[in-house]
Amino acid sequence: MPTRPPGGNILTLASLKTACSSCNLQDLCLPRGMSEAEVVELERIVAHSRPYARGKTVFRVDQPFRAIYVARSGAIKTYILGSDGVEQIIGFHLPGEVIGLDGVIEHRHQVTAQVLEMASVCEVPFDLLEHAAAHVPALQHQLMRLMSRDIVGKEQQLLALGDHSPERRLALLLLDMSQRFAHRGFSPAEFNLPMSRQDIAAYLRLAAETVSRAFGKLQRDGLIEVDGRLVRIADHAALTAFAGQMPVGGNRREAS
Amino acid sequence: MPTRPPGGNILTLASLKTACSSCNLQDLCLPRGMSEAEVVELERIVAHSRPYARGKTVFRVDQPFRAIYVARSGAIKTYILGSDGVEQIIGFHLPGEVIGLDGVIEHRHQVTAQVLEMASVCEVPFDLLEHAAAHVPALQHQLMRLMSRDIVGKEQQLLALGDHSPERRLALLLLDMSQRFAHRGFSPAEFNLPMSRQDIAAYLRLAAETVSRAFGKLQRDGLIEVDGRLVRIADHAALTAFAGQMPVGGNRREAS
DNA sequence: CGGAAGATTGAGCAGGATCAAAAAATGTGG
DNA sequence: CCACATTTTTTGATCCTGCTCAATCTTCCG
Numbered sequence: 326m327p328t329r330p331p332g333g334n335i336l337t338l339a340s341l342k343t344a345c346s347s348c349n350l351q352d353l354c355l356p357r358g359m360s361e362a363e364v365v366e367l368e369r370i371v372a373h374s375r376p377y378a379r380g381k382t383v384f385r386v387d388q389p390f391r392a393i394y395v396a397r398s399g400a401i402k403t404y405i406l407g408s409d410g411v412e413q414i415i416g417f418h419l420p421g422e423v424i425g426l427d428g429v430i431e432h433r434h435q436v437t438a439q440v441l442e443m444a445s446v447c448e449v450p451f452d453l454l455e456h457a458a459a460h461v462p463a464l465q466h467q468l469m470r471l472m473s474r475d476i477v478g479k480e481q482q483l484l485a486l487g488d489h490s491p492e493r494r495l496a497l498l499l500l501d502m503s504q505r506f507a508h509r510g511f512s513p514a515e516f517n518l519p520m521s522r523q524d525i526a527a528y529l530r531l532a533a534e535t536v537s538r539a540f541g542k543l544q545r546d547g548l549i550e551v552d553g554r555l556v557r558i559a560d561h562a563a564l565t566a567f568a569g570q571m572p573v574g575g576n577r578r579e580a581s
Numbered sequence: 582m583p584t585r586p587p588g589g590n591i592l593t594l595a596s597l598k599t600a601c602s603s604c605n606l607q608d609l610c611l612p613r614g615m616s617e618a619e620v621v622e623l624e625r626i627v628a629h630s631r632p633y634a635r636g637k638t639v640f641r642v643d644q645p646f647r648a649i650y651v652a653r654s655g656a657i658k659t660y661i662l663g664s665d666g667v668e669q670i671i672g673f674h675l676p677g678e679v680i681g682l683d684g685v686i687e688h689r690h691q692v693t694a695q696v697l698e699m700a701s702v703c704e705v706p707f708d709l710l711e712h713a714a715a716h717v718p719a720l721q722h723q724l725m726r727l728m729s730r731d732i733v734g735k736e737q738q739l740l741a742l743g744d745h746s747p748e749r750r751l752a753l754l755l756l757d758m759s760q761r762f763a764h765r766g767f768s769p770a771e772f773n774l775p776m777s778r779q780d781i782a783a784y785l786r787l788a789a790e791t792v793s794r795a796f797g798k799l800q801r802d803g804l805i806e807v808d809g810r811l812v813r814i815a816d817h818a819a820l821t822a823f824a825g826q827m828p829v830g831g832n833r834r835e836a837s
Numbered sequence: 838c839g840g841a842a843g844a845t846t847g848a849g850c851a852g853g854a855t856c857a858a859a860a861a862a863t864g865t866g867g
Numbered sequence: 868c869c870a871c872a873t874t875t876t877t878t879g880a881t882c883c884t885g886c887t888c889a890a891t892c893t894t895c896c897g
Contacts, residue, residue, distance in 0.1 A: 411743075428729070462711075468725070469711070476728065477691050479732065487667075521844090530742065530743045532885070533845095790877080793878080
């Protein structure tokens with residue numbers, strides 16, 4: 326876990342000016358496909374915040390929408406309170422992932438974004454971004470790709486919730502995290518989950534007890550090994566098969 | 582399966598040329614905010630298909646993504662098959678609503694779009710649309726709004742699935758349909774559902790029997806009146822309250 | 838070291854799924 | 868236009884899974 330240095334702000338203003346052009350998340354984030362000159366132009370409208378501590382909120386539901394945010398490090402969750410006051414988690418967000426795109430339509434944030442693990446974020450004012458996109462085709466295109474990815478992610482989540490069975494839902498989440506860690510250069514086989522069991526429960530729409538039991542079941546079956554938030558995927562192929570989808574590279578056809 | 586009329590296309594090319602500029606769905610659809618000249622430019626890239634019969638598919642999951650589609654009349658459902666082979670409905674789409682935006686990221690359709698009620702659709706090749714958007718700011722903006730709306734819709738659906746209770750889920754669906762019919766100039770109090778009970782079940786992730794019972798419950802409580810697919814919302818305020826959200830105009834604050 | 842929050846484990850219950858059958862709606866051909 | 872076949876919807880009975888309540892154990896922080 327991140328132990329905070331006692332001296333207040335960790336980064337100086339100078340070091341905050343981490344440029345997009347030197348960011349290792351370029352291919353996941355907005356600059357993808359842009360020329361170096363265009364990235365420099367993008368940098369001018371991106372603000373880098375100092376790190377947010379665990380539990381801090383980046384923005385809250387119903388607040389006016391002015392900017393989108395990209396996690397640069399750490400992890401963030403987005404949630405809405407259900408009518409019963411229970412937190413319903415919409416998504417977990419890792420570095421390079423854009424959050425807040427749902428605010429465009431109503432000019433208001435539709436979710437609350439809260440930090441799970443000490444996170445630094447980039448803030449991109451949306452009006453400036455749109456203006457820039459209007460004369461940088463690569464940026465316009467990437468923005469649409471990111472929104473499309475957001476839609477697909479939520480469709481997958483809807484699919485996972487329909488396919489009930491707590492173990493299967495958990496398996497899908499773990500495989501999703503595994504893949505996302507892999508895309509960021511981390512091990513897909515062993516990683517630390519950034520969220521608590523209760524967060525997982527709120528995400529999978531299950532009781533926390535059920536999530537705990539589901540972890541137990543997957544471990545007992547030799548699919549994973551768990552130690553607190555540390556997860557090791559013991560048998561990736563078996564876990565994938567269990568989750569109900571073919572292994573990577575497999576086909577998923579259906580009758581015409 | 583769809584029986585094609587023996588005489589070839591129903592509509593002549595001339596009648597197919599229903600222009601965006603004379604379409605009464607303008608404010609919901611792509612042209613919103615565009616000048617008349619810009620709409621004319623948009624029209625050039627929009628193709629109007631002849632009506633699709635009930636049961637026909639507009640596009641299928643995994644097919645290459647080339648265009649987005651807008652329902653002009655009728656109703657369409659989008660779905661994915663779950664790992665157990667059960668149809669999981671992602672959305673119901675009324676005239677003016679854009680479908681297929683989830684295909685941008687992978688260049689492949691992520692869902693199958695099937696016609697519920699005889700529908701005519703506009704087909705908009707996405708590469709041409711993107712190109713047009715690059716020099717028509719209003720179009721670029723509207724495209725982002727539509728994608729954002731898509732995201733918000735799915736977030737609402739995720740929220741509804743978390744807030745279980747079959748009756749509440751059904752109430753939320755009925756209120757959603759009511760509002761969407763109202764936006765299109767139809768009565769928000771009385772309307773014909775375009776989908777079957779099984780479709781509703783697949784959308785709400787419930788068994789068809791449970792949906793049937795939920796209709797019975799809402800009717801017995803005097804919130805709605807049902808006759809087959811015809812639904813009358815007898816007590817809108819009470820139904821809204823029951824669904825767990827404040828009546829229209831109410832506040833939805835929470836502690837800071 | 839101690840308090841509080843988080844996680845696990847167990848026991849009992851309830852709500853929605855499933856199975857089964859009847860009733861109603863839809864469509865088809867004579 | 869009606870009779871029949873098929874599908875859809877409704878209703879009833881039973882079962883099972885995940886929720887709830889409760890207690891213990893662990894981890895995290897001051």
